[in-house]
Amino acid sequence: MNLRMHRGLVDEDEVVIEVDGHTVSGRRGDSVAVALLTVGISTLRHSPRLGAPRGIFCLMGSCQECLVIVDGHRRLACETVIEAGMSVRTTELP
Numbered sequence: 001m002n003l004r005m006h007r008g009l010v011d012e013d014e015v016v017i018e019v020d021g022h023t024v025s026g027r028r029g030d031s032v033a034v035a036l037l038t039v040g041i042s043t044l045r046h047s048p049r050l051g052a053p054r055g056i057f058c059l060m061g062s063c064q065e066c067l068v069i070v071d072g073h074r075r076l077a078c079e080t081v082i083e084a085g086m087s088v089r090t091t092e093l094p
């Protein structure tokens with residue numbers, strides 16, 4: 001599922017990243033969170049106690065629910081801008 005609009009947008013710069021072994025395309029300036037949401041990825045990890053799915057909530061760096069592994073480092077998906085060749089791992093964090 002790709003929710004991205006393809007017509008009527010000025011900036012069409014495509015940036016390709018790798019997410020859990022899959023290729024995902026975003027646009028220059030997108031955050032990791034936006035790039036993942038536009039292809040239908042909303043679960044980024046599971047809660048440590050109940051195993052409940054966790055994902056994007058505040059989109060402003062406050063809730064910490066969007067933690068992912070980016071190129072081997074813990075990052076907030078909503079605060080990290082995608083870069084070509086970036087490797088993102090979801091669901092590896094408790």
Ligand code: FES
Nearest residue numbers: 057059061064078
């Ligand atoms: S969505 Fe809340 S910190 Fe990223």
